[in-house]
Amino acid sequence: MGVDPYPELLRDAGLRVTASRVAVLRVLTEATDHPRVDQVIDRVRGAGVAISTQAAYDVCEALRRATLAQRIEIAGGPARYEARVGDNHHHLVCRRCGTVVDVNCAVGAAPCLTPSDLAGFTIDESEVTHWGLCPACQPERREATI
16 A cells, blocks of 8 residues: 555645545545535545534635635535646536536637636636536436336
8 A cells, every 4th residue: 555645735735634634635536526515524434534514614625725625616506625626627517416527628728718808807717617417317318217
């Protein structure tokens, strides 16, 4: 078994290493489903680490501020977190089941993220969310499994 990379990542980001921070960072790094905080709590506790609800929110936000995680706020739903940071990616969201999937920007560095008029703003971040139905929720697929 190799060296656990999470304590070093926390130290490099200027954060104190705690069991809850290591556990949450591990959960977010290993997750493919953009977990809500309640899901993060369940997974951390499932790994044998005690964490309160408030501590989970605090850790997720500390990781976000340290740019080790990002918060995804999808309209109509609770905040979700992911450890994929520092790149230009967007999200696909299923209107029916709420599945969230990463998708890379389709063209170049970020042409779809440049407003036609900046109105004096200096842009430091953009979010694109594509809405639709995931394969499991598409009517023709659901009918085929019934």
